[in-house]
Amino acid sequence: SGHIEGVGFDLYIRMVGEAVADFKGDGEEELPPMKVELPIDAHLPTDYVEHERLRLEAYRKLASAETEEALKEVLEELTDRYGPYPDEVAVLADVARLRIRARQSGISDIVTQGNFIRFGPAELAEWQVVRLKRLYPKALIKPALRSILVPKPVSPGKGFDKRELTGSELLEWCRTL
Structure with missing residues (x-):
């Protein structure tokens, strides 16, 4: 469970995504890698999403949201499944919003x-x-x-x-x- 802290959120999501794509044999074109490295506390707390597999799935969905609407759907799903989200998740959503805006502007x-x-x-x-x-x-x-x-x-x-x-x-x- 300490893997994300060891390699960082962006690299971890990329590694998980590549592993899943390799396993599925997906050949679909992926978005260029996005790197956001800022001094912020943004994560899914273990007391909010207890199971690591479900946390990874939530991280993947947050990282792959390409529009505000897609992000809104992910956040609604989190609220439906786990209840109101804590501040750390709100900051994680802000990171996702920044990624969406940056990608739209051509910034990676x-x-x-x-x-x-x-x-x-x-x-x-x-x-x-x-x-x-x-x-x-x-x-x-x-x-x-x-x-x-x-x-x-x-x-x-x-x-x-x-x-x-x-x-x-x-x-x-x-x-x-």
Whole structure:
């Protein structure tokens, strides 16, 4: 049951998906790999979905949701089967929403890199570069690497009141960027 913590959610889902596809002999075209590596606590608690097989199935369904409607159906199924979901599952749903939005925008990597969050592959039009630089003057655009590095967001406030965004706040910030 500690496998997900060892390899990370995205890699774990990919490994499970590949194993299932190999077993079934599926030759259907799969979506390009999606990597979201942010400092958030998003998981299905064992006291919410007790059996590992059912948790894996739920993770797979959440990861494979390609639209908001599909995600809504998965969340409704979880609620029907296991009752109202805890905060960790709500954050996991926010991760799924971010994945959907990123995939629609052609982004496949959203990764914490030092004091930045890297988005890639990304190719911006001139107006998008101007807007990004206006909103985030310290953002770095790396055309050769097709990536954008944006400083980690902080909450509004002064001095000690400022803090890095985490959890759902961070996911929402990424989704609106």
